[in-house]
Structure formats: structure tokens, C-alpha cells
Amino acid sequence: MILAAQSDMVSAAATGEQTPLDRDALVAALRAQAPNYHDRHPFHVLMNSGQLSQRQIQGWVANRFYYQKIIPIKDAAILSNCPHPEVRRRWIQRILDHDGEDEGRGGTEAWLRLAEAVGLGRQDVLDEHLVVPGVRFAADAYVTFARTRPWIEAVASSLTELFAPDLMSVRLAAFERYYTWVEPAGLAYFRARLTLAPRDAEHAIELVTRYCVTREQQERAVAALAFKCDVLWSILEATHHAYVEIESA
Ligand code: AHQ
Numbered sequence: 001m002i003l004a005a006q007s008d009m010v011s012a013a014a015t016g017e018q019t020p021l022d023r024d025a026l027v028a029a030l031r032a033q034a035p036n037y038h039d040r041h042p043f044h045v046l047m048n049s050g051q052l053s054q055r056q057i058q059g060w061v062a063n064r065f066y067y068q069k070i071i072p073i074k075d076a077a078i079l080s081n082c083p084h085p086e087v088r089r090r091w092i093q094r095i096l097d098h099d100g101e102d103e104g105r106g107g108t109e110a111w112l113r114l115a116e117a118v119g120l121g122r123q124d125v126l127d128e129h130l131v132v133p134g135v136r137f138a139a140d141a142y143v144t145f146a147r148t149r150p151w152i153e154a155v156a157s158s159l160t161e162l163f164a165p166d167l168m169s170v171r172l173a174a175f176e177r178y179y180t181w182v183e184p185a186g187l188a189y190f191r192a193r194l195t196l197a198p199r200d201a202e203h204a205i206e207l208v209t210r211y212c213v214t215r216e217q218q219e220r221a222v223a224a225l226a227f228k229c230d231v232l233w234s235i236l237e238a239t240h241h242a243y244v245e246i247e248s249a
Contacts, residue, residue: 018215026209029222030159036229037163039170043240048170050178054119057179059243061115062130067139067235068111072098074146074154081151090203091155097196110189117186134238142231149224152211155204156221157228162205164197 021029038044043060046052052060075094082088100106115125124130146154168190175187212221 020213020215021218023209026212026218026221027205029218030156030205030208030225031162033159033222033225033229034163036226036233037160037167038229038232038236039163039167041233041236041240043236043244044167044171046244048174050174052179054181056243057118057182058115058120059130060239061111061118062120062125063132063135063235063239063242065111065115065125066128066131066135067142068098068108070139070143072108074143077143077146078151078154081147081154083151087207094200107189107192110192114186114189117183119181132238132242134241135235138231138234138238142228145224145227150220152208152217153220153224156208156212156224157231159201159204159208159225160228160232161197161201164201165194168193168197 047057047060072095075091075098079088079091079095082091096106098107100109112122112125115122128136142157145157172187172190172194175182175190176184208221212218
């Protein structure tokens, strides 16, 4: 099914045929991006097999905070570009999920608690002195994408969350098994993603299948998801280079 959808898209592109994919074929073409997801990156392979040191975990937490911090900015960019109130009413929840309904609550705060749980100070993360250029560039590219591309393409780019729940489960099991020095309460962020990511992905799939009706719009949605896989991959490339390759050199 997935290969058929992909080869169907390739052959259509080659012949210039513009027949839109049906819903199942479009969803299959989006899911066909799974092999490009960052769960397969060597840094995650090392993490999920218990091979990272405390400093390497700290480096990842501090660098990933920069990505977490831009998520609500990215989602606000989508809101500002989206003309549909019924879409904005649901999408705004993502901002609240990260910013919290009040000071000291929400996902960004939970990530700061993860930082403390791995032995970093909040200021170590907030001041961004541990963030390496490649992480900053990749995360900023995601914000720029959301600000400058049609809102529905930015929605499609968030569909990496189709693949996130499995990774969260593997990550939680790895931390509980190998990184017992991490204060368990610090893992609350990932537990929350186990339900928030599927909820978000379901909404994004509903929007992409409703608003991407021409073949070109569908191909741009798949390309947007491929771009976001590159964003996440690049974040880990830069983190791996700084905290694994250079450290072990
Ligand atoms: O913690 C993550 C998160 O809040 C989001 C928002 C979403 C988006 O809008 O692009 N993507 C995302 C992701 C989060 N965590 C990543 C991880 O590996 O912990 C996975 C990432 C994603 O799959 O897109």
C-alpha cells in the first residue's frame, strides 16, 4: 500500500498526471516517511541502548530545550496564517500544552524539570550556552517554514508526531532501565507526550486530508513532512557531533 502510494506519486509526477490520491493513499504516503524519522538516528540508538553518559544526556536535554522552546512560536505562526476559526480553536491548545495555563505549568516547564532531573540547572538551559549552532539553525528553520509556507503545509510538517508515541515508549523504558540516576519525576514530559502526540497527529491528519485536495497540495504535504524529518535528524546530527564524536575523539 505505502510503496504503491509512493510509486504512484513518482509515476504521476513523471507523467505530469495530477490525479489526487484518495484519503487512505495520502495517509499511506505520509506514513511512508517513517524510515526518515529520528528514532533511527545513531544518537537515539545509543540513548535507547543505555550507552550515553550523564554529560551526553545533559547535552541532549539542553539542546532539545531550544527545539521545545520554539514549538509554541511555530504553532503561533500556523495560527497567524490559518483563516479558519474552527481550526484555530483546536490548534491553539498546542500552545497551551507547552506554555501552560499558568506560570510554572506546561510542557516547557516540564522540560526544565527534566533538565534538573539530569543534573542541569534551569539557568544552564535557559541561557542556551550549551546549544550548538546546528541545533539552533534546524529549529529556527522549522519556525521559518511555519511562518512562510501555507498554514496546511506547516500542519503537515507536525505529522512527525505520527511516529512519536513508539519512540516515547522506547525512550521511557530506556531511561527507567539504564539511566536510573535520572530523577523519575523528570520523565513526566515524555509520559504526557504518549497521549498528546496521538491527539495532535489525529487532528493534523484530519486537516491535511480535508484541505490538501489537489495532487500538488498532497505532494507538498508529504514534502513538508520530509522536511520536518530532516529538521529532527539535523538536531540529532549536531548533538551527536558535539557530544559523541568530539567527546570520543
Ligand atoms: O516534545 C515534542 C513536541 O512537543 C513536538 C511538537 C511536534 C510538532 O509540532 O512538530 N513535534 C514534537 C516532537 C516532540 N518530541 C520529539 C522527541 O523525539 O522527543 C518528537 C517531535 C516530533 O515527533 O515531531
